[in-house]
Amino acid sequence: xxxxxxxxxxxxxxxxxxxxxxxxxxxxxxxxxxxxxxxxxxxxxxxxxxxxxxxxxxxxxxxxxxxxxxxxxxxxxxxxxxxxxxxxxxxxxxxxxxxxxxxxxxxxxxxxxxxxxxxxxxxxxxxxxxxxxxxxxxxxxxxxxxxxxxxxxxxxxxxxxxxxxxxxxxxxxxxx
Amino acid sequence: xxxxxxxxxxxxxxxxxxxxxxxxxxxxxxxxxxxxxxxxxxxxxxxxxxxxxxxxxxxxxxxxxxxxxxxxxxxxxxxxxxxxxxxxxxxxxxxxxxxxxxxxxxxxxxxxxxxxxxxxxxxxxxxxxxxxxxxxxxxxxxxxxxxxxxxxxxxxxxxxxxxxxxxxxxxxxxxxxxxxxxxxxxxxxxxxxxxxxxxxxxxxxxxxxxxxxxxxxxxxxxxxxxxxxxxxxxxxxxxxxxxxxxxxxxxxxxxxxxxxxx
Numbered sequence: 371x372x373x374x375x376x377x378x379x380x381x382x383x384x385x386x387x388x389x390x391x392x393x394x395x396x397x398x399x400x401x402x403x404x405x406x407x408x409x410x411x412x413x414x415x416x417x418x419x420x421x422x423x424x425x426x427x428x429x430x431x432x433x434x435x436x437x438x439x440x441x442x443x444x445x446x447x448x449x450x451x452x453x454x455x456x457x458x459x460x461x462x463x464x465x466x467x468x469x470x471x472x473x474x475x476x477x478x479x480x481x482x483x484x485x486x487x488x489x490x491x492x493x494x495x496x497x498x499x500x501x502x503x504x505x506x507x508x509x510x511x512x513x514x515x516x517x518x519x520x521x522x523x524x525x526x527x528x529x530x531x532x533x534x535x536x537x538x539x540x541x542x543x544x545x546x
Numbered sequence: 547x548x549x550x551x552x553x554x555x556x557x558x559x560x561x562x563x564x565x566x567x568x569x570x571x572x573x574x575x576x577x578x579x580x581x582x583x584x585x586x587x588x589x590x591x592x593x594x595x596x597x598x599x600x601x602x603x604x605x606x607x608x609x610x611x612x613x614x615x616x617x618x619x620x621x622x623x624x625x626x627x628x629x630x631x632x633x634x635x636x637x638x639x640x641x642x643x644x645x646x647x648x649x650x651x652x653x654x655x656x657x658x659x660x661x662x663x664x665x666x667x668x669x670x671x672x673x674x675x676x677x678x679x680x681x682x683x684x685x686x687x688x689x690x691x692x693x694x695x696x697x698x699x700x701x702x703x704x705x706x707x708x709x710x711x712x713x714x715x716x717x718x719x720x721x722x723x724x725x726x727x728x729x730x731x732x733x734x735x736x737x738x739x740x741x742x743x744x745x746x747x748x749x750x751x752x753x754x755x756x757x758x759x760x761x762x763x764x765x766x767x768x769x770x771x772x773x774x775x776x777x778x779x780x781x782x783x784x785x786x787x788x789x790x791x792x793x794x795x796x797x798x799x800x801x802x803x804x805x806x807x808x
Contacts, residue, residue: 383619385614385617385619388617389610389614392610392613393610394596395596396607396608396610397599397600397603397607398595398596398597398599398600399599400603400607400608401599401600401601401602401603402599402602404602404603405602410603410605413603414605414608417608418608418612418613418616421613422613422616422617425617425618426618433575434571434572434575435568435571435572435575436561436564436571436575437561437562437588437592439562439592439595439596440561440562440563440564440592441564443564443599444564494598494601505598508559508560508563508565509563509595509598509599510599510602512563512564512565513565514565514566515560515565515566518565530555530556530557530559530560531556533556533559533560533563534554534555534556534559537559537591537594537595540594540598541590541591541594544593544594544597546590546593546594546597
């Protein structure tokens with residue numbers, strides 16, 4: 371069953387199809403959430419909520435509006451950002467100092483050895499500061515092109531080309 | 547823009563990030579339908595991002611079983627029903643309160659109406675009791691008059707104009723008053739009144755005792771009239787309203803002489 375079929379089945383409330391989609395994207399979604407909330411326990415709770423929410427509003431997804439992954443990524447970023455505005459997050463904020471996803475990667479000692487053989491950890495460590503910040507804002511934080519351009523104080527067109535270059539490097543390394 | 551240039555523009559990377567506007571998303575979707583190479587490029591970018599983001603998690607993967615029992619299979623069907631239920635409850639609640647409210651208003655209105663009615667009836671009853679006790683007193687007074695041996699009773703017989711008419715005078719010489727029972731007289735025509743006369747017979751000289759202005763309105767048709775004359779007879783004539791100085795004898799309705807023995 372290809373991705374398109376899986377998504378259609380999911381929209382018809384097929385639990386088995388949804389389990390496959392969950393397996394495909396769960397780690398990515400929890401990674402994005404963890405990068406925002408910076409707490410494993412909270413990240414797990416939010417990730418589970420995100421997948422329950424996506425299931426409940428399955429009929430609102432349309433492939434014409436974007437990729438399924440992008441859709442669920444949006445739900446996750448919004449849920450995580452909502453949490454950062456809560457009281458409990460503000461109280462625990464002082465306990466961490468990792469700003470970028472790369473910091474999480476660099477300080478991580480729990481990385482799956484199978485995936486680490488790809489050398490991603492080494493790659494992101496070597497990523498230039500320019501790539502780190504643009505990937506952080508666009509994929510982990512959900513900034514628009516314009517918002518990212520304002521945040522980094524670089525022209526909007528530069529965001530697009532720089533991002534393409536950075537993702538290109540990543541793809542070369544991953545072989546995709 | 548051909549597909550190669552489109553791919554090179556960097557827009558597809560932003561598409562996967564979700565950074566594009568709704569319109570741009572639509573354009574990319576159309577390009578993907580049109581060019582298979584655009585679709586496969588998007589899939590590759592997505593693949594890279596899925597792997598990259600997965601590295602930002604620290605602990606192991608979460609099991610699907612943890613959320614499985616929280617996924618409602620019939621969720622989309624349940625939602626509209628559960629939405630309707632509180633609505634019905636709400637509507638029936640409002641309807642019930644409206645009903646109760648209007649019933650309450652109606653009851654209060656009824657209560658006030660009844661109170662007014664009772665007040666009116668009470669007043670009427672009091673008036674009736676008052677009247678009854680008055681007429682009882684009057685009747686008792688009449689009985690004492692009729693039984694008093696000092697009082698002279700003089701029947702007045704019907705005359706030529708109205709042979710069926712009759713009346714009776716009870717003369718109390720002590721109080722110098724007469725009680726005239728005029729029940730036997732017909733209702734006078736409009737513009738006319740009965741006038742009562744005290745008569746001396748030799749020679750015939752009438753003295754007016756007054757007109758019975760309240761004849762029609764009076765129920766028992768008994769009139770108390772002052773009479774200080776040495777009357778020998780009493781007569782009643784029909785006169786124009788306001789009365790006359792001397793009796794119109796053609797309109798003499800009743801006449802009766804006082805018995806000589808007294």
